[in-house]
Amino acid sequence: MSNAGDLLKVEGLTAGYGAAPVLHEVTLSVGAGRIVAVLGANGAGKTTLLRTLSGLLPLAAGRVMFDGLDLRGVKVEKMVRHGIAHVPEGRGVVTELTVDENLRLGGLWRKPREPLDEIYDLFPALAQRKNHLGHQLSGGERQMLAIGRALAAKPRLLLLDEPSLGLAPKITSQIMGLLRDLRDRTGLAVLLVEQNVRSALSIADEGIVLNLGRIAAREKADKLADDADLRHAYLGF
Template sequence: MTGGLVLEGVTAGYGAVRVLHDIDLAVADGSITAVVGANGAGKTTLLRTITGQLRPSAGSIRLTGGAGGKGGKGGEGGKGGTDLTRVPVEDMVRHGVALVPEGRGVITELTVEENLRLGGLWRKDRRAAAEVLTQMYELFEPLARRRKAAGHQLSGGERQMLALGRALMAAPALLLLDEPSLGLAPKVTASILGMLRRLRDDTGLTVLLIEQNVRSALAVADHGVVLNLGRVVASRPAAELAEDTDLRHTYLGF
């Protein structure tokens, strides 16, 4: 599956407190878009809204392109693609959306292989699931060596690989990552982010990346979006954002 993402006029928050204000955002099919900003900018709330954990009070969220799921091209969205605005969180994976949450999200009592198989559990085609499992071990070689190890026995980098591999087991059109470098050494962070670029190049995977390491995020991304207090203050090619000294000093702290 392939697919992009379009948010139009999305407003969301918690009770009477608005966090996101009239967000317009587009993630091109087969690209990596990095959303960056200071703590409290609304980055995690944005992901919660896209994935259905938080309902927007206004606006629409649409998966575009050739994503499958229940809607498909020309389906629920009315403009082609799938309208995700009211899709329950538990149905997102069937629409081609996978999330790697902050903190890895690994089930530490299960083995590496059990965690990976869990990611493909909704698949009815067991042969296809087995093929994807083999692909995950080829992509993440450290996991292949530790397939029988429990999640709590893994290093931080291995846990992040496992969380990413489990999400990819669902063969998503759109992969969402929340702070994948959190708590990792720079070398491990570079390896994880480099894998995202290879996945984009090799499979056409679309990625929306929320990342505290702004330099690394903009280095790997095609497009960058800067959030400040729940509003989009810049949306440009990532290389341009990285070179904009005034914007970096004002909103990104470097």
């Protein structure tokens, strides 16, 4: 499902840790204003995929293109300048900094510096706690802060790893709704790794199922959600 307007193109990607590949010849694409959900069991290679795309892991083979730029060898710190933001699993925030300082850290590479009003509009809970330290936040607030910090860099592509992990359904619903709104309103592209399959497919345009590091299925999200055999075989529901 690739076309000339794709923002991210991944072709034959093989990657892993040391001499042991985790991903094998993965090919996918993400267009501007599209959400692509990456699904699969634990150990399928989902997190490895995002870590490779963001430059944290090297490619063993294949090619990753972002808006015509070959990302092989691009340093991690340069990714954000090219318009790619990665929110890893685990709600990583700098706990010794305030909410406001964390968000300003996310926008550090933007010149000139832009106000954070838009981020606070997206996350009213953060606006109320802007002077609180990261360790004083709830799990849901930390996830909002991690996403807000990534958005402060004004990315064109957001790589998002397990945003609902450990969160209450209400907070999960808020985050998924926010992603859908950003896609529709700003044209943000999202590659979403998510264990909550139903939530992910409810907002995604396309779903990709990874199994043992290979793509087992790739369909429009609604079609994938309706495919009972596929869901039972790979997604557990």
